[in-house]
Amino acid sequence: MATIIDGKSLAKKLNENTRLTVSKMKKNGIIPCLAVIIVGNDQASKRYVRSKHKKAEKLGIKSIVKEMPEETTQAELLKVLNDYNNDSDINAILIQSPLPKHIDEKYIMGQINPKKDVDGFQIINSGKLFLDETENYPVACTPKGIMKMLEEYNIELVGKKAVVIGRSTIVGRPMAALLINAGAEVSIINHHANVNDYTKDADIIVSATGKLHTVNKNDVKKGSTIIDVGQNLDENGKLVGDVDYQEVSEIAGYITPVPGGVGPMTISTLMTQTVELTKWSDSL
Amino acid sequence: MATIIDGKSLAKKLNENTRLTVSKMKKNGIIPCLAVIIVGNDQASKRYVRSKHKKAEKLGIKSIVKEMPEETTQAELLKVLNDYNNDSDINAILIQSPLPKHIDEKYIMGQINPKKDVDGFQIINSGKLFLDETENYPVACTPKGIMKMLEEYNIELVGKKAVVIGRSTIVGRPMAALLINAGAEVSIINHHANVNDYTKDADIIVSATGKLHTVNKNDVKKGSTIIDVGQNLDENGKLVGDVDYQEVSEIAGYITPVPGGVGPMTISTLMTQTVELTKWSDSL
Numbered sequence: 001m002a003t004i005i006d007g008k009s010l011a012k013k014l015n016e017n018t019r020l021t022v023s024k025m026k027k028n029g030i031i032p033c034l035a036v037i038i039v040g041n042d043q044a045s046k047r048y049v050r051s052k053h054k055k056a057e058k059l060g061i062k063s064i065v066k067e068m069p070e071e072t073t074q075a076e077l078l079k080v081l082n083d084y085n086n087d088s089d090i091n092a093i094l095i096q097s098p099l100p101k102h103i104d105e106k107y108i109m110g111q112i113n114p115k116k117d118v119d120g121f122q123i124i125n126s127g128k129l130f131l132d133e134t135e136n137y138p139v140a141c142t143p144k145g146i147m148k149m150l151e152e153y154n155i156e157l158v159g160k161k162a163v164v165i166g167r168s169t170i171v172g173r174p175m176a177a178l179l180i181n182a183g184a185e186v187s188i189i190n191h192h193a194n195v196n197d198y199t200k201d202a203d204i205i206v207s208a209t210g211k212l213h214t215v216n217k218n219d220v221k222k223g224s225t226i227i228d229v230g231q232n233l234d235e236n237g238k239l240v241g242d243v244d245y246q247e248v249s250e251i252a253g254y255i256t257p258v259p260g261g262v263g264p265m266t267i268s269t270l271m272t273q274t275v276e277l278t279k280w281s282d283s284l
Numbered sequence: 285m286a287t288i289i290d291g292k293s294l295a296k297k298l299n300e301n302t303r304l305t306v307s308k309m310k311k312n313g314i315i316p317c318l319a320v321i322i323v324g325n326d327q328a329s330k331r332y333v334r335s336k337h338k339k340a341e342k343l344g345i346k347s348i349v350k351e352m353p354e355e356t357t358q359a360e361l362l363k364v365l366n367d368y369n370n371d372s373d374i375n376a377i378l379i380q381s382p383l384p385k386h387i388d389e390k391y392i393m394g395q396i397n398p399k400k401d402v403d404g405f406q407i408i409n410s411g412k413l414f415l416d417e418t419e420n421y422p423v424a425c426t427p428k429g430i431m432k433m434l435e436e437y438n439i440e441l442v443g444k445k446a447v448v449i450g451r452s453t454i455v456g457r458p459m460a461a462l463l464i465n466a467g468a469e470v471s472i473i474n475h476h477a478n479v480n481d482y483t484k485d486a487d488i489i490v491s492a493t494g495k496l497h498t499v500n501k502n503d504v505k506k507g508s509t510i511i512d513v514g515q516n517l518d519e520n521g522k523l524v525g526d527v528d529y530q531e532v533s534e535i536a537g538y539i540t541p542v543p544g545g546v547g548p549m550t551i552s553t554l555m556t557q558t559v560e561l562t563k564w565s566d567s568l
Binding site for chain 1: 409417470485
């Protein structure tokens with residue numbers, strides 16, 4: 001039976017570290033501050049933003065939530081963003097996606113100060129990751145959180161065969177880059193691919209397809225590490241991942257559950273990255 | 285027997301296209317201009333710069349070669365670069381590597397105006413490639429030239445298994461990104477890896493290791509496409525690639541020779557990219 005990679009517990013531990021770090025920073029007069037901008041009335045987005053806000057406050061991070069109405073113009077949004085970009089008290093900025101259709105989301109996202117890009121989605125930060133730059137820069141929180149899990153469970157990466165299924169700009173691509181930079185041999189494939197061709201000999205599999213049954217027991221090697229980024233609803237409306245958890249966990253060496261695996265690590269990484277951006281900021 | 289991917293002929297054809305394009309642009313009063321800065325006395329670098337200069341002139345591209353002495357300070361170099369960055373008559377800038385040791389090469393390269401970054405090595409341009417941005421931006425010339433070869437010979441990429449051996453920032457990584465963006469399933473591996481594990485089922489193999497015998501006949505599938513970026517000297521001092529050409533060409537479907545394959549395509553792509561940067565520039 002595979003060891004369960006307990007993202008929930010690890011996230012708690014990281015959050016506790018973050019809380020302690022923040023409390024030390026406060027003694028030196030530094031308060032990490034995360035600003036989240038949300039435009040419109042998307043209920044799921046509002047829920048996400050609220051949970052980020054609560055988590056930040058719990059850890060001592062100052063959290064600003066700027067709610068703007070659906071009819072906000074691009075110019076109005078840009079004005080707020082620019083104020084935040086230039087406000088030295090704000091260390092991290094997140095604009096909740098999706099934005100209303102009349103706003104050019106790609107353009108707006110590109111206007112976040114790259115040093116405050118807590119999501120790590122910007123071109124310049126992605127470029128640094130892709131080129132394996134050694135300086136400090138933010139990285140997309142989901143893959144960064146996964147790297148912490150692999151580290152925590154002492155999963156070796158150098159020279160290992162890793163497969164990333166899914167090639168999105170926010171999970172698959174940065175995940176592949178992090179694994180390449182860590183010295184793994186990395187295959188990045190579409191969910192259309194014959195997944196089995198790649199996964200059957202793989203030491204590490206990261207599935208980020210959002211498709212049920214992307215990985216089943218015939219796709220995995222004994223003792224391999226399975227990271228499941230998927231958040232899908234099964235036929236009974238139950239939250240499950242991309243991986244057939246029950247059967248795969250009988251073969252794998254390590255596996256992340258859904259829920260309680262990758263999910264909690266993403267928000268915990270958002271918090272650690274807020275603190276990192278604060279430490280890296282010019283003002284210190 | 286494999287079809288030889290004749291880089292030399294294709295480069296000639298592309299150069300002829302470039303020459304015609306430039307001559308049309310000139311009729312509209314536009315002269316693409318490439319500026320190359322070389323610092324110091326490295327003889328190989330001087331040779332490269334001379335051949336770029338000759339090629340550019342032959343195609344009607346205005347070529348500026350700025351030779352600066354070994355003892356040039358970083359500030360002096362930066363001054364010249366900034367003049368070129370701001371000179372609207374200069375469309376493409378290349379700083380010949382290596383720079384003398386007292387100059388921070390990474391820093392200097394980062395100061396090239398990204399819209400004139402004809403080598404496509406800059407963080408922002410690499411980030412756009414990695415994120416598969418749709419706007420126009422320059423891409424590293426060797427992998428871009430390889431894509432043109434694959435296109436010319438109608439090598440299918442969508443859903444195909446591609447392996448890139450070598451993970452350098454100037455060949456392996458951008459090559460992998462271009463193949464991912466083209467819809468291939470891409471493995472990017474170290475030359476330390478068990479190459480055969482990846483290549484034996486691959487439809488496309490790009491070797492960029494600079495190591496003799498990286499790919500031999502047992503490593504390739506019948507009918508596959510073999511791209512050899514290596515430029516190595518064998519035991520007799522003869523220029524050869526990473527691939528055991530003779531034996532592999534008996535199995536592969538398509539293969540690039542060394543010399544006469546990837547090499548000529550790189551310089552021809554440098555020229556087409558100079559013209560593209562001119563077309564994309566704000567002034568047009």
